[in-house]
Amino acid sequence: MNPSGNGSVLTAAGCIPRPRVRYLCLSCTLLFSLLLCLPQAAGAQNPILPETKPSAAPAPQTLSLPADDAAIDKAIEQLEERLKKIRALEGTSAEGSPDKNALQIASPDELRKRRHMVSELIVALDAHAEALRDIKNIRKVNRQRSAEIRSWEGFAEKPPYPVVFLDSLRDAVAEQKNDIQTLQMRLSIITGELNKYIRALNDSRPKMRLQEEAFEKSIGSVKEGRQRWLRDMARLQNELNETAVASFETRRLVAEETLAGKKEYLQFLEQKLRAAEQVSPLSAADVGQKLQALDSQRRQIAGELARIIKKEEEAKKSLQQTREKLEALQSRVGSGAASPFQQNELKQLQTLVELQTVLADGSREQVEVMKGRVQLIDYAETLWEDRLWLARNPSLEEIRAKSEEVRTILDNLQLWKTVVQSRMLALVGLIQSQRARIDAPGVTAEILRHEKLVLRTYEDRHILLQKAAEELAGVVRLAGHFSEELAERRDRTSLQGRLRDAASIAYGFIKKLWLTELYVAEETVVVEGARVVKPVTVTVAKAVQALAILVVGVWISRKLMRPLRWLVVHKFKQNNSIAAQIGTVAFLILFIAVFVFSLVSVNIPLAVFAFLGGALAIGIGFGAQNLINNFISGIILLFDRSISVGDLIEVDGQGGKVTAIGMRSSLVQRFDGVEMLVPNSQFLQQKVINWTHSERxxxxxxxxxxxxxxxxxxxxxxxxxxxxxxxxxxxxxxxxxxxxxxxxxxxxxxxxxxxxxxxxxxxxxxxxxxxxxxxxxxxxHGIVIPFPQRDVHLDAPVPIPVRVVDTEADQKGSRRHPI
Incomplete structure (x- = not known):
């Protein structure tokens, strides 16, 4: 640009006169429009690899794995060649750039970003090559397994097969399932990364094209170097995205091919396992051998445990003696200054206390681990016995219950596994720290001896935990095998067995409901002169049984009332009213007797009414007072006989005959035949006329x-x-x-x-x-019953004329002239 500002344009050829500027601008505009219509050139150079096209990586939608080993080796060779060039060019300068001016036109953050992208590019190419190497081995294994599947016609040995062989097949199946699960998780991660780089590639391509255009516009200007740097960075980013997409797509295809091969081999292993299980039922001899081996292992562990317990007691005793010596020395020194000899002795005793504390703790942990190993043996014995029990074709309900037990055992074992792993990890840290203390300079021989003893203690604890972890893993596998056998047995249960199981579940639910506790009463029992409180439960079963006895007793009592009333009337010559009252009182007594009998017969203590009495009192206070009032009034009427059955009474303006006196109300039949239910309390609270109270x-x-x-x-x-x-x-x-x-x-x-x-x-x-x-x-007799009559006397001043009228003529006239 001319500093004088005369409008001329500076080029490589010199100065262009001002009249030609407009013509040149118009020509550039037309040329730029033509370039926009042309396809974008793809041959831009990479700042790291000048000879490499940025689109050299295959597109993900057309990428496929090489068909044979030769093609795989060729692809790996190309990737390694690219890696060599990138690493060679990466070290051409201190900043990893072939352009020496990059240090002047790029910021430190951009340089760090460039180094990071180059590292990512190397990692992507290396992972791509590693995936191609893996696919060679995977295809080789898949071919071998396919040949094994095609050629397998059965086991070479004759059935039945030992349980160890069956468990090895189960372990192989479990291992394949774990590998498949891991591969599926890995495939999910690879797919996520692939999608991320595909999105990044879709963003980097248009950015790279824009930077290409910006660089072409800046040619011949002061911005040319900066735009070249930005273009090279855009190319590098695009190449990184393309390489990462190709790498992750290759790894995805490798994972899918590996997963397909493992699934096929898993089906083959499961087929072998089913074939072996069908002809190899678990025998008592196999279980006996396992139990014998476990018993031998138990005796061995018991001997070791006795030795470790004795060692723990000695360590505790030594620690206690050393602490007593230390406390005695500290008390002698007191608050005064200690002599050098005493300071040395104190230091030695403190070091000895620390050492013996470590030894005592180690012995205690060893005892815990050994006891845990004994419990693992108990678990193993139980599982082997349960596997033999499964061979006896138990019911589906028993299988379901046993599955719950095994699930509980597995949960406990997983907790143990977590504890053991955490202890082992802590011991690894202690061992490393102890080794560092031993290797530290300036350690005296006595301290070194103590530190090595502590290190040996830590290592012994770690070795013991490793043994426990191995045994724990074995019991976990055994429980897993048994759980799989239970699941398989459940799946193979017939329809009849499932129906029996459904009926058993329903029966179990009813039984559980039948035995549900409703209330826990306390019964006091005198034993050898001492009062003992014994809890007695009130269940649904007891309540239903007591209710059934009460209903039957009430029904029998009602049936007995009729012969009782007949006996009172005919044998004792009493009227029906007295017979009805005696029947009611007798029914009440029988009801109380049957009620008490129903409670005693099912062992429900009467103390339960201490709770029910409080509830009854609350009920009376909140609305049951009318019911209780009527009940008590009915009892009073039965005993004071102020109103009896058959009495003619009048209450509340209504008259009738009393036909029944109940516990809550009485039945009164009016003279018109309508029956009224009158609450018993009204007979005591209102004015009642009893026409037949004393005599009839x-x-x-x-x-x-x-x-x-x-x-x-x-x-x-x-x-x-x-x-x-x-x-x-x-x-x-x-x-x-x-x-x-x-x-x-x-x-x-x-x-x-x-x-x-x-x-x-x-x-x-x-x-x-x-x-x-x-x-x-x-x-x-001619006696007249008169009706009311009056004599009317008229007092007239003149006589009243009287004339006789023809009645027939008068009636005719009335018809002709109706009024």
């Missing part, structure tokens, strides 16, 4: 009037005759006929007589018949 006689009366002029003595005789004709009328008290009054229209008589109140006979009908009879006798 009641005075009735019939009032009648006769016309003036009738023979009154005759009227009295006739009324007395009517009363005496009725047999239901009581002779005592004597009937009475009185002349009550001289009324306006008649002479008024009243007949009084007494009747027995009978629930069968309706006295109203009797009185009606007596009235009919009175009318008949009065008609026979």
């Amino acid at each position: 006689q009641m005075r009735y009366s019939i009032a009648i009037g006769v016309a003036y002029g009738s023979p009154v003595r005759k009227v009295k005789e006739l009324l007395t005759q009517v009363i005496e004709e009725q047999e239901a009328v009581l002779k005592t008290p004597h009937p009475l006929v009185v002349l009550d009054d001289f009324a306006d229209n008649c002479i008024h008589f009243t007949a009084y007589f007494w009747l027995e109140l009978d629930s069968i006979r309706d006295n109203r009908i009797l009185m009606s018949e007596m009235r009919f009879r009175i009318i008949e006798l009065f008609d026979e």
Whole structure:
């Protein structure tokens, strides 16, 4: 650019006059538009590999593994050649750039980013080559396994096969499953990384094209060096993404091919395992050999455990003696200054205490480990016995229960495994630290001897834990085999067995519900003069049994009430009311007796009502007082006999006959036949008329009037005759006929007589018949029953004219002239 600002453009050829600037700009614009229409050139050089095209890596959608070993070797050779060139060019300068001006045009962060991308590029190429090397070995193994699968026609040995052989097959199957699971996880990670680099590649390609265009525009300007650096960085980033995509795609294809081969071989191993299991049932002899071996191992561990326990006791005793010596020396020194000899002795005793503490701790941990090994043997023996039990074809319910036990054992073993691994890891750190202390300079011979002894203690503990870990792994494998056998047996259960299992599950659920505890009562028992509190559970079973006994007892008690009432009426000559009351009281007594018997028979203590009594009190306070009030009122009515069955009463304006007295309410049948349920408390709280409380006689009366002029003595005789004709009328008290009054229209008589109140006979009908009879006798003797009448006297000033009218003519006129 010309500093004078005259508008001329500086080029390699010199200065261009101003009139030609517009023409040159127009030509550049047309050329740039034409270049945009052309495809982007792909032959840009890489800052690391000038001879390599940035798109040299194959696209992921067309990438495939080489078909044979020769193609694989050729691809590996190409990758190694690229790695050599990259490493050679990477070391051409201190900053790893062939361009010496890069240090001036790039920032330190950009240089670090470039070094990081170069390292990633090397790692991607190296992983790509390693994956190709792996596929050669994998294909070789797959070919061998395929040939083994095709050629296998059965086992060479004759069945039955030993249990060790079956367990080895199970271990091989478990190993293949673990490898497949690991490969699937690895494949998932590779796929995730592949997708990440594919997205990065889709972003880096357009950025690289933009940087190419920016560099071409900057040619001949002061920005040319900076734009070249940015273009080379964009190329490097794009090449890294392409190489990483190719590398991860190759690793993905390798993993998929490996996974397919392992799955095929797993099917083959499972087929061999099934074939061996079908002809090799577990025998008692095999289990006996295993149990014998475990017993021998137990005796060996028991001997070692006794030796270690003795060693632990000696270590504890020595530690205690050394601590006592140290405390005695510290007490002698006191708070004063110690002499050099005493300081040396204190230091030695403190070092000895630390050493003996380590030894005691090591002995204690060894004892714990040995006891754990004994428990592992117990687990192993139980598992082998259970495997023999499985060969006896147990039910599906038993298999399910045993599966739960094995699952619990596996969970416990996994916890043990975690503890053992953590202890081993801690011991590794202690061993490394102890070795560092031994190798430290300036260590005296005495201290060195102590430190080596501590190191040997740590190493012995680590070795013992390694043994325990190996035995633990063996028991875990054994439990895993048994769990697989249980699962396989469940899967092979027939429909009939599954139905039996479903019925057994239902029965177990009902049994569990049947034995569910509802309440735990405390029963006090005197044993040898001492009071012992014994808990007694109240279950659903006891409650149902007690309820059943109570229902049956109540039903029998109700059936006994009828013969009891008959006995009271016919043998003891009592009325029905007394019989009903006796029956009710007897039923109440029987109910209480049956209730107590139902509780005692199923061993439910009466102390349970200490809890129920509190609940009952709360219920009374919150609304049951009416129920209890009616119940108590019913008991009072039964015993005070103020109201009995058959009484004619009137309560709350309603009259009727008492037909039943219950515990809560009484049944009253009105005279119109309607039955009422009256709460018992109303008989005690309200005014009640009992017409038959003390006696069943009641005075009735019939009032009648006769016309003036009738023979009154005759009227009295006739009324007395009517009363005496009725047999239901009581002779005592004597009937009475009185002349009550001289009324306006008649002479008024009243007949009084007494009747027995009978629930069968309706006295109203009797009185009606007596009235009919009175009318008949009065008609026979010409006695008139008058109706009300009045005499009207007219006081007129002149006579009132009277004329006779033809009734027939008057009626005709009325028809012709209706009013």
